[in-house]
Amino acid sequence: MIYQERIAKLRNLILQKPDKMLSLYLNTDRRDQEQQDGKWKIALKTGFNRLEEYLKVSSEEELKRLHSIRQKVEKYIENLGRKRPRGIVIFASEDSGVWEVFELQVPVETRFYWEERPVLDQLTELHKQYPLxxxxxxxxxxxxxxxxxxxxxxxxxxxxxxxxxxxxxxxxxxxxxxxxxxxxxxxxxxxxxxxxxxxxxxxxxxxxxxxxxxxxxxxxxxxxxxxxxxxxxxxxxxxxxxxxxxxxxxxxxxxxxxxxxxxxxxxxxxx
The missing domain is CATH 3.30.420 (Nucleotidyltransferase; domain 5)
Structure with a gap:
């Protein structure tokens, strides 16, 4: 399935409570001076920690789901090693088993979202700039x-x-x-x-x-x-x-x- 079809599939996706969707945009561009010395690792850790702090107060069930997704995301990115692209976009949910990864050769702005549907704004804008x-x-x-x-x-x-x-x-x-x-x-x-x-x-x-x-x-x-x-x-x-x-x-x-x-x-x- 080509990128455009995957984006269209995600656009029509709405999760049922209590399931939630992680939308992760991670800048891993080695050519970006601000990303030298593995700063993307710090950004990844900080983003997850902030989400977890929020969920500790609001929902223990969602916190467990996020823990599971976090382990999967960190393992996936670690396995990329030196083959890491310039930008990684991941959409993942625990209950419904959504797992969509976009490895991009264009930089993205690091962002974390935890909502009932995927946040596609940045990916959609990149698609307009760099279509098929x-x-x-x-x-x-x-x-x-x-x-x-x-x-x-x-x-x-x-x-x-x-x-x-x-x-x-x-x-x-x-x-x-x-x-x-x-x-x-x-x-x-x-x-x-x-x-x-x-x-x-x-x-x-x-x-x-x-x-x-x-x-x-x-x-x-x-x-x-x-x-x-x-x-x-x-x-x-x-x-x-x-x-x-x-x-x-x-x-x-x-x-x-x-x-x-x-x-x-x-x-x-x-x-």
Whole structure:
């Protein structure tokens, strides 16, 4: 189940008393100066302690439920070790057995909630900023599709085509039409022009065909946003040949760069 479906499921969830829901947002970003030296551990401990102090006065039954959930949460985060993401969001309840974890590569603001339904405000806002996005990297006859969710790279696919095709090849040999050097030069220039025209024609067909393939890919993957990175003119041509509108076209060549770095650059998640 993709993140968006899980969020929708939580949005419709209401617990029955005396069950309660822990909504936990924890900033575990090692790149954040304020989170150095394991400060997230202090924040986690402090947040749970404050909840427990409140429940000692208001409800011993809820306190027992929170104790059980706390042990599960602390064990889960401890087991992540160095693989901890930048932000962790957990929704958990004892009686109904709800356990939903979102490991995010974007920072969150540490918050604790103990209520009858999940508190989704911060997660919903992050989803608006970083929806399920297709990053389409174009480079001549190659296209790479990066699937990202909450600015996290989930997978990639590369499509490539031979713009010359098997039944036609550039003729680089000498011309036999003219015996003079001038005739050979003219013939060679014509061959080059004809070759380039064919490549452009095939490239247009390729982009038109690519538009259909991308429409299907976007529909199958349920992408919410499409960002194209490459030549703007080719991007505009591709946009005209797609049913799904391209949200943004960025004039850059990032095709051969590290895919994780590409995601970080385009989403600016290091700010």
């Amino acid at each position: 996005t297709a990053l389409i990297l174009m480079q001549q006859n190659q296209v790479k599709i990066l699937k990202t969710n909450f600015a996290h790279l989930e997978g990639s696919e590369t499509i490539e085509v031979d713009l010359v095709f098997d039944d036609w090849r550039k003729n680089e040999g000498p011309s036999h039409v003219n015996s003079s050097m001038g005739g050979k030069a003219v013939k060679s220039a014509n061959q080059v022009d004809h070759f380039e025209d064919r490549v452009k024609e095939n490239q247009y067909r390729w982009i038109k065909s690519l538009g259909s393939k991308l429409d299907k890919k976007i529909a199958d993957e349920k992408f919410e946003k499409v960002i194209l990175v490459g030549d703007k003119e080719e991007g505009k041509m591709l946009d005209k040949n797609m049913n799904k509108q391209i949200d943004t076209i960025i004039q850059k060549n990032l095709f051969n760069e590290n895919e994780h770095r590409v995601v970080e650059k385009l989403f600016d998640v290091n700010k």
